[in-house]
Amino acid sequence: MRKRVVDGDGDGGFAVLLDRVSKVYGKGDNAVAALDSVTVGFPRGTFTAVMGPSGSGKSTFLHCAAGLDQPTGGSVRLGGVDLSGLRETALTELRRDRIGFVFQAFNLLPSLTVAENITLPLRLAGRRPDRAWVREVTDRVGLTNRLAHRPSELSGGQQQRVAIARALVTKPAVVFGDEPTGALDTSTGRDVLRLLREVVTGTGQTVVMVTHDPVAASYADKVLFLADGRVVGDLIRPTAEQVADRMTHLGAWAEAASC
Structure with missing residues (x-):
């Protein structure tokens, strides 16, 4: 019988909790700290955007938070489960069952229909799709009339x-997005962002999205700013203009945070 990862508790309502997470690449004089003792929690049912300049540690942050990369130090907990305490098989199972991923590249299989692409994670896990839930998901994303189509027959936004x-x-605990609108035109990108917003307000799921776009970040409940591998500030329910201004002056904020 397949052993399932069971939720822990005691994380104070956080879907994901990073505690003093560090990530160092290389050794000795060649060592580079991509993350420097980052502590942050993502409450259940919230939408958080993560921003920062190139080299700030955004991708490493996302990969560690999602269990795709192992931190050098500190811990990552998903629903109370300490990821560092899991064997690779259990970690793979947890990612498959409890985490959703949306990337800039759509990563659809061209030989499969829309319906088959959507249900692929369930089939890989040996689980029979819940038809009612699949129908609700496809209705929510506006694909009910496209289920028999192949990816090549869809627009970028539809893909x-x-x-x-x-x-x-x-039904993941957290959906992680890595520049999910980066390959889309402005209008289509905003449709996708509205959909992610609806994921949070409509289903109570948690979304964590890395982006470079202030407009995309303005759809989030909170924007978290990274610089030089550290959290250097945040904004609650920001406008795109506030996000852009903070990004422009991020160097000063990073300096203040290190003092």
């Missing part, structure tokens, strides 16, 4: 909707 539906179909 990203398939990717979002695929991320939601396992």
Whole structure:
């Protein structure tokens, strides 16, 4: 019988909790700290955008938070489960069952239909799709009339909707997005952002999105700013103009945070 990862508790309502997480690449004089003792929690049912300049540690942050990369120090807890305490098989199972991913590249299989792409994670896990839930997910992302189509027959925005539906179909605790609107035009990108916003308000799921776009970040409940591998500030329910201004002056904020 397949052993399932069971939620822990005691994380104060956080879907994901990073505690003094560090990530160092290389050794000795060649060592580079991509993350420097980062502590942050993402409450359940919230939408958080993560921003920072190139080299700030955004991608490493996302990979460590999602269990795709192992921190050098500190701990990452998902629903109370300490990821560092899991064997690779259990970690893979947890990522498959409890985490959804939406990337800039849609990563759809061209030979499969929309319906088959959406339910692929369930079939890989040996789970029979819940038809009612699949129908609800496809209705929510506006794909009900496209289920028999192949990815090549869809627009970029529709393909990203398939990717979002695929991320939601396992009812994950957290959906991680890595520049999910980066390959889309402005209008289509805003449709996708509204959909991610609806994921949070409509289903109570947690979304953590890395982005470079202040407009995209303004759809979030909170924007977290990284610089030189450290959290250097945040904004609550920001406008795009506030986010852009903070990014412009991020160097000063980073200096203040290190003092």
